[in-house]
Amino acid sequence: MIQDILGYIDKNQKTLIRLLQQMIRIPSPTFHEGEMALVCKKELEAIKMDTHIDSLGNVTGVLRGSEDAPFFLMNTHLDHAEPGDMPEPYSAKIMDGKKFGDSGEVIYGRGVNGQKASLAGMIFAVRAFIDLGIQLKRGVAINAGIMEECGGHLGPKYFMEEENLPVYWVLSGEHTDLKPIIGHRGMINIQLSIGGIGSHAAAPEGSSSALTGAARVILALEKLKELLPEDKNLGKALVSLNRLNVSPNVANVIPDRVDAVVDARHPASLPREEIVKTIESCIEEAIQRQPGLKHNAGIRKYKVTSYTGKEEYADGCMYPFYTPPDHPLVQALIESIEEVQGYSPEPGIWTISSETGYFSTVSGLPVVAFGPGEDRFTHTRDEHVRTADVIYASKVYAAMIARVCLNADL
CATH class of the missing domain: 3.40.630.10 (Zn peptidases)
Known part of the structure; x- marks a missing residue:
């Protein structure tokens, strides 16, 4: 047959x-x-x-x-x-x-x-x-x-x-x-916003660059990546800071805002909630090392509308x-x-x-x-x-x- x-x-x-x-x-x-x-x-x-x-x-x-x-x-x-x-x-x-x-x-x-x-x-x-x-x-x-x-x-x-x-x-x-x-592995997108104190590049006194804060986060996540567990079936958990938007994006201005996306990949043995908490703690520690910075990090849901007109919320994550x-x-x-x-x-x-x-x-x-x-x-x-x-x-x-x-x- x-x-x-x-x-x-x-x-x-x-x-x-x-x-x-x-x-x-x-x-x-x-x-x-x-x-x-x-x-x-x-x-x-x-x-x-x-x-x-x-x-x-x-x-x-x-x-x-x-x-x-x-x-x-x-x-x-x-x-x-x-x-x-x-x-x-x-x-x-x-x-x-x-x-x-x-x-x-x-x-x-x-x-x-x-x-x-x-x-x-x-x-x-x-x-x-x-x-x-x-x-x-x-x-x-x-x-x-x-x-x-x-x-x-x-x-x-x-x-x-x-x-x-x-x-x-x-x-x-x-x-x-x-x-x-x-x-x-599953995929997680953590939305990260870093707020700093901007100024003209020629007068940096009192400023705190949001871009420098992002650099601190990148280095911290690179160290964290080495510590994340490895699953015998699905391999190692991963994390990286990828998309980066700087504001103002001007050559002679120290930026006061950075928006970024942290991409994480995790096996089923590492629950989503656990790796998100670990990454958020890592980001917070990095930001605290630089005075004048504040931040917000987490999985953010955003409204989407399907072709049928159905409104829903997506989070950019996959299991x-x-x-x-x-x-x-x-x-x-x-x-x-x-x-x-x-x-x-x-x-x-x-x-x-x-x-x-x-x-x-x-x-x-x-x-x-x-x-x-x-x-x-x-x-x-x-x-x-x-x-x-x-x-x-x-x-x-x-x-x-x-x-x-x-x-x-x-």
Whole structure:
């Protein structure tokens, strides 16, 4: 049976690539996913999935099985980063990968790498079962969330709260370069404001530079980074001060204000509250060494409005996740890759964070990630995915559905 399913995808691979091109040609930057959501809904309905758009704007398609068992969820997202200076970002051109230092035929465009390629592959994997008349025992669902690129877990949150769908396992379509991923660190953004006493650079008496205060914080965080714990599964916790805005930003004025973002990465074994408290204490000690400074630091929520008009608050943070390599979900993914490709890969850890962690940390679900696309091209002017990888990923998704949903006792 599995060979019939894989053969179906091979036979119809041009249709799969055309579907992906259609998706790429629809701009869907964060907060503007509406048109893409309607196209996604239409495609899910075309393969006979019960489809729903929730109040936030996530699109979910459900194909029910013959048995009353929790669903296998395949998760991805509709939004993409702003195109910036990317030439013809929505052209969906088929090109020679040599232009990007890659090999073979590639499909080019904003969002293909994160994550329209995986979405097209997931839809086509389910379509194979529908067109071949194969009845599932366990149901499968595809969730295409929104607002992921703003550091979001709002998509998974609304899915879990509004769909009321019992979920068994989760497969995320993140751009893992076709590697089976079983975990990543969480991401925290701490907003830091430093206030000082400004003056003309030629008359510095009585001043206290906010920029010097920021330098003290940077050095303190570098020392703290060496002391942060290392997790045996997800690696070392990290911290760095990155985006920096100085005011006034004038060559001959000592600045009285600096706004910055402290980025922290933490494993599941180091709770968010604990690392935030440690970083805030480090910042406070550094600021206190310079008279005339005051500061404010913490995770700040900001208002966002989805394309449906739903107002919410985001914090730019993402949760960690980790699924042990001997878990049946991980083994099912490895066996599916072996079925398609003929080799058994080692599961790995992803360096980037994603919305996937919500399903694990908050909802307590087993999670793995697998999808086409390389990190080095994501969000860049060269964003592309090898067409062969799109087809390959769709086959692995189909093999996963076969393993998980044809046997509800797994």
